[in-house]
Amino acid sequence: MRVTPEQLAAAIHAVLTEAAASGDLALAEADVPAVEALRVERPRSREHGDWASNVAMQLAKRAGMPPRRLAELVSPRLEDVAGVAAVDVAGPGFLNITLDAASAGELARSIVEAGPAYGRNDTMAGRIINLEFVSANPTGPLHIGHTRWAALGDALHRLLAASGADVTAEHYTNDAGAQTMRLATSVLARARGEEVPEGGYAGDYVDALAEQVQQARPDLLSLPEEEALEVCRDTGMALQVAANEQTLTDFHVTFDVWFSEKSLHDAGAVAQAVDRLREQGHVYDADGAVWLRTTDFGDDKDRVLIRANGEPTYFAADCAYYLSKKDRGFPEKVYMLGADHHGYVGRLKAIAACAGDDPETNIEVLIGQLINISGERMGRRRGNAVYLSDLLDWIGADPIRYSLGRFPADTPLDLDGEELRKRSNDNPVFYVQYAHARTCNVARLAGEDGVRREDGFDPALLDHPTESVLLAALGDFPRVVAQAAQLREPHRVARYLEDLAGHFHKWYDECRVRPMSAEEEITDLHRTRLWLNDAMRQVLANGLDLLGVSAPERM
Structure with a gap:
């Protein structure tokens, strides 16, 4: 039979209960820890056996005896458990457990029979999580700055699901605001054969978008200026979002939800969010603007929700988006942000607190550090942008994803693209x-x-x-x-x-x-x-x- 750590924990519980009942252990049966509380783990050194437990040190004080003596009391009883070959007492009272070969070997059959399910567990069962990552502006292709969170975010999505969580991977598309009109003016200028205006977006992709928009709307150049800009904005962004989604698919990354920032404004959710936060008692008016008192919850300064000119801020949309996640039934909200977003941690947690949530349990903000991928191919690239699609063509999805996945997110990385390609x-x-x-x-x-x-x-x-x-x-x-x-x-x-x-x-x-x-x-x-x-x-x-x-x- 295969002996699992859960079975060993149950055996330790039974031994302790029996010893307490017989009087060999000065411990009330009710004081014996539950099976779930008894930790059975792999020892650091394989020479110390297959499994180890520090239960003797946990209970020594309560039992009124030295931990090593308690371990020596438990050890011979555990050796009688089927599948256990030996139990050694080490150091101050560690129990090192060695299984017999048959019990250890049974694992091979168990793994094969479990197949893809092996490794999945229920440690996070019952938890409902919204996991947001990448969340790019639809004003250009995904670049190297998005690559790390695309790899780690998707891996974390898979890990959370494998551990029993009900997790939703979400992409927040920033398709509202001034940058969308900058894209529109850039696309329209290229469609007319003109240079991109100052502050606009440049690059081959803008030329490609201009051509695609004209194919979708052959009458583009004959439209009134305002209408032409609206077509370039809406069609251009839709095309870019579709291109970014395809790039992510090529990178083996998929999202359950693509959430539009524009949809919050169109539905009146931003104004409603301000009203809801005001009802919570955290909104005030000053200098003609509407403010959220985030300093009450650790932020370095209060934040403007509505400017004096009546226009909502990006922060107001962030509030509406947080409330949307809450309304959609996500008790836990995980934000994965880039290295330039350190300042967002305090304000996002303040939003959660102002919304009546616990910022310690209802929101988690992860910050990833920058990466650099160097190599001969990078020396030949044109312009300043390093696009994910270029990295995929050059290196491939597997080497990039694995190489980014094997380092903690908060570690700055400088990878050599040519090394990643080596077999x-x-x-x-x-x-x-x-x-x-x-x-x-x-x-x-x-x-x-x-x-x-x-x-x-x-x-x-x-x-x-x-x-x-x-x-x-x-x-x-x-x-x-x-x-x-x-x-x-x-x-x-x-x-x-x-x-x-x-x-x-x-x-x-x-x-x-x-x-x-x-x-x-x-x-x-x-x-x-x-x-x-x-x-x-x-x-x-x-x-x-x-x-x-x-x-x-x-x-």
Whole structure:
């Protein structure tokens, strides 16, 4: 049987309860921690066993005995649990638990049978989250500044869903405000063959938009100025949003909701938001303008909602957007913003507080640092813009996504594009993808030799040192996924996959899945190792999928 950490926690609970009931432990049964509160984790060193618990140190004071003595009381009782080979007491009272080979090896079959579901967990079940990321102005193509949050935001979306959360990925399109008219004047100028006016948008994409708008409206140049500008604005933005959505799709990023800022203004939601916040008692009038008293909640200054000329500010739209998320039933709202948005943290949390929410639980603002991708291709680019579509053509989605995914978001990055393109073990994405492709090749060749999983499985045979290490790593995957989701750190999955690939390559070098020759008899050892190989393949595929990276079968 496979022994899980949950089963070990239940066994520890049973042992403690029994010891308390018999009087061996000076502890009331009611004081024994619940199973859910008993932590069973992987030890830092594989030499310390398969699992470890610090329960003795947790309960020593309450039980009135030194933690090591309490651990020595628990240890022999745990050794009687089926599937447990040994329980050692270490240091001040750690319980280091080693499973027998059969119990550890059973994990291989469990993973294969679970398939894509392995690693998924319910640690965030019941939580409803709105996750907003990228949120670009539709006035130009997505650029390098959007790339990091596109990769990390989508990976976090996948991790939260894999951990049981009901999560909605949302893109907030800033299609209202002065920048939209700057796009309109730029597109119309290029359609007329004129230079872009000062302060407008330049670049080949503006020429392309002008051509596409004219194709959609052949009468564009004969329209009155105001109408022509309106056509260039609305059609140009719609075309750019569609282009950006396609670029994100090429980057393996999809959104559940594309939310329009303009829709807030058109529906009167901005004015309604001001009224609602006024009812909460946080809005006041001064100097002809309407203000939100955000300093009451830690902001460095109060914010203007309606200017003296009657025009709403961007901040007013931010308030309306927050209230929209609240009204749509999202208790938790996660904003993923760029490095130039540090100043938004306080004001967004102040919006939540002014709206009657708890800024510590109802809103979370993540700030990502800038990245730079250098290389020969970048030296040949024209202009100052570095577009995501150019990066995809040059490097490809997988290397970019994996390379961005393997670092914490708050770490500034300077990546070498040429290095990301290399097919060598020095390139982390190649190293992990190659491990997956190798597992596929092992299974393919084993099948040609007549090794079939369904013909046998004896988990006790998986007793080679490299197999116990590999099984321990495979068993840790669900914990890594849950922790990465909870901490909002997809890089934990990437680093785990790299370690796992290393364990696999060592196992591959020392253990044979296929018979050495046609004369060698196929045994349950070959078949059982095929189960382990295929378990490895499944975990690599599941982990890469959480990062939005493909798992190739051949390389």
